[in-house]
Amino acid sequence: MGMTMTEKIFARHAGVDHVVPGQLIRCKVDLVLGNDITAPPAIKEFDRIGKPVFDKDKIALVPDHFTPNKDIKSAEMAKSMREFAKKHNIKNYFEVGRMGIEHVLLPEVGLVAPGELIIGADSHTCTYGALGAFATGVGSTDMGAAMATGDTWFKVPSSIKVVLTGKMPRWVSGKDVILTLIGMIGVDGARYQALEFVGEGVAELTMTDRLTISNMAIEAGAKNGIFPVDAVTLEYISSRVNRDYISVSADGDAIYDRVINIELDKLTPVVALPHLPENVRPVGEVAETVINQVVIGSCTNGRIEDLAQAAEIIAGRQIHPDVRTIVIPGSQAVYMEAMAKGYIESFIKAGAVVSTPTCGPCLGGYMGILAAGERAVATTNRNFRGRMGHVDSEVYLAGPAVAAASAIMGRIAAPWEVSL
Amino acid sequence: MILEGKVWRYGDNVDTDVIIPARYLNSADPKDLATHCMEDIDPTFAGNVNSGDIIVAGRNFGCGSSREHAPVAIKASGVPCVIADSFARIFFRNAINIGLPLIELGTAVAEIDNGNIVKIDLDRGIVENVTKGKEYKVQPLPEFIQKIASAGGLINYVKGDC
Ligand code: SF4
Numbered sequence A: 001m002g003m004t005m006t007e008k009i010f011a012r013h014a015g016v017d018h019v020v021p022g023q024l025i026r027c028k029v030d031l032v033l034g035n036d037i038t039a040p041p042a043i044k045e046f047d048r049i050g051k052p053v054f055d056k057d058k059i060a061l062v063p064d065h066f067t068p069n070k071d072i073k074s075a076e077m078a079k080s081m082r083e084f085a086k087k088h089n090i091k092n093y094f095e096v097g098r099m100g101i102e103h104v105l106l107p108e109v110g111l112v113a114p115g116e117l118i119i120g121a122d123s124h125t126c127t128y129g130a131l132g133a134f135a136t137g138v139g140s141t142d143m144g145a146a147m148a149t150g151d152t153w154f155k156v157p158s159s160i161k162v163v164l165t166g167k168m169p170r171w172v173s174g175k176d177v178i179l180t181l182i183g184m185i186g187v188d189g190a191r192y193q194a195l196e197f198v199g200e201g202v203a204e205l206t207m208t209d210r211l212t213i214s215n216m217a218i219e220a221g222a223k224n225g226i227f228p229v230d231a232v233t234l235e236y237i238s239s240r241v242n243r244d245y246i247s248v249s250a251d252g253d254a255i256y257d258r259v260i261n262i263e264l265d266k267l268t269p270v271v272a273l274p275h276l277p278e279n280v281r282p283v284g285e286v287a288e289t290v291i292n293q294v295v296i297g298s299c300t301n302g303r304i305e306d307l308a309q310a311a312e313i314i315a316g317r318q319i320h321p322d323v324r325t326i327v328i329p330g331s332q333a334v335y336m337e338a339m340a341k342g343y344i345e346s347f348i349k350a351g352a353v354v355s356t357p358t359c360g361p362c363l364g365g366y367m368g369i370l371a372a373g374e375r376a377v378a379t380t381n382r383n384f385r386g387r388m389g390h391v392d393s394e395v396y397l398a399g400p401a402v403a404a405a406s407a408i409m410g411r412i413a414a415p416w417e418v419s420l
Numbered sequence B: 001m002i003l004e005g006k007v008w009r010y011g012d013n014v015d016t017d018v019i020i021p022a023r024y025l026n027s028a029d030p031k032d033l034a035t036h037c038m039e040d041i042d043p044t045f046a047g048n049v050n051s052g053d054i055i056v057a058g059r060n061f062g063c064g065s066s067r068e069h070a071p072v073a074i075k076a077s078g079v080p081c082v083i084a085d086s087f088a089r090i091f092f093r094n095a096i097n098i099g100l101p102l103i104e105l106g107t108a109v110a111e112i113d114n115g116n117i118v119k120i121d122l123d124r125g126i127v128e129n130v131t132k133g134k135e136y137k138v139q140p141l142p143e144f145i146q147k148i149a150s151a152g153g154l155i156n157y158v159k160g161d162c
Helices: A005-014 A039-049 A072-087 A102-108 A123-131 A140-149 A174-185 A200-204 A207-220 A231-238 A304-314 A332-340 A343-350 A400-409 B030-034 B069-076 B089-098 B106-111 B143-150 B154-161
Strands: A024-028 A031-035 A059-062 A117-120 A134-137 A151-155 A159-165 A194-198 A224-226 A258-263 A270-272 A280-282 A293-296 A324-327 A375-378 A394-398 B002-009 B054-057 B082-084 B102-104 B117-121 B126-129 B134-137
Touching (some): A005 A194, A031 A039, A031 A140, A039 A072, A059 A072, A059 A102, A102 A123, A117 A123, A134 A224, A140 B089, A174 A270, A293 A400, A394 A400, B030 B069, B054 B117, B089 B143
Parallel strands (some): A159 A258, A194 A224, A293 A324, A293 A375, B002 B054
Antiparallel strands (some): A024 A151, A270 A280, A270 A394
């Protein structure tokens, strides 16, 4: 019986020939990730075990959520992670100035390769499925235990095949693909399952699109969202990954729980209304919604192509006077490239602020908190109640093009409303 | 183990952002977290929950962020068990790992109302709605997960192992 991509990666990391959905297995991990919120409790649990780290080169620690630190308590947490990294000689600790938002940074610096198995104490660790790796979010205790043992337990998920066909229309990006899918199946539509993206439409998607799509697999409840390894993948990793890896592909007779078809040609830019990512509507249906803030960034849409899309719309125009627009490049490298390409200047001239990489407003941490009754359009991934501030504020999720158009218009707007 | 308590009833898709909002994640101290538990969905919870009370919710409880602070906050509030139609997977893992038992009751949760008294026999897998005089049988957890639970969480389990 054939296996899906996810099953193949699990089998190899469990040291067995074959696995089936529902099976409980113990797998070796290739990388363990934590951030300034989740690593401090993980370190406490790790210390209780009383063993050294399993491999100092296979742990990544990224202070990104509340850094540069927003207050004393968050500074104490970042300090505990920094001291742990020093004490255990952790190679992949990224200090402020070299850090980025973890899920933008790790693929960018070559810490993710096809066929690898990665766990992170952050739910959006599933982002790395874009490169044909198995990656999923776990909790701090899982992280603490894995830092000591180098392995962790899993229940093998069944897989859903998502078949993509056709070409991407103008102004449609990866964000619209994944929001459309979540709108179709709901926020628990793939609960405890793997999403495997296949079909001729995959070749249409840039690595940025794929990273955005895999990033939000968790918003459909999925364990992971994985893409086949193709020319786009190999091109992306060619200058970044210089270690051996074993990429996998699904067997022709692999068994899927169900098949979902998405015709890319038919997609249109969409917005997810408060307070769930499944409340998806075509942008035109909500275009009269007046907004107070726009956030462009996050692990979902903080990459250079995302900023390019936003800059294409914002450059040479002025942000609406009633809108605060906050642009957050996802890493220092993205920041530098956006500067070299003139995007940063365009944003600032238009009346936006540009910040150093941070999660900041995405999780309602700092750098753009909403007051009661305020409304934001954000390229982030969650619009839960209170996610960006006051419980009576609202977040509308969209791709960079809609976010940028909305910043100019002062209301939710389609990109073609400003770019013609 | 037998648990009995008053029900705090919530709906579908209760996410970890409302269980413990990110603005309080600059602390990982369970006592601090408990004082803000459920704040963004129910501001009355933290001040009024009694030790032994039980949370009952709908589908996909604990979706969203992987923050282990969410089950930690619930446990530190004195809630010994959460019953839901279904749980999000990271929350499920985290709760097991920190020793907070969960019961996946399926659609039968619809018959449990806010303020009902429920009695849970964890070993035999029985949930009884004392107020309504109804009883439900639940699937026992897989053996491997029971082992983690009976070791008192993942760390103790791993310690015994390596
Ligand atoms: S950008 Fe937002 S979703 Fe992504 S890791 Fe940071 S807080 Fe989480």
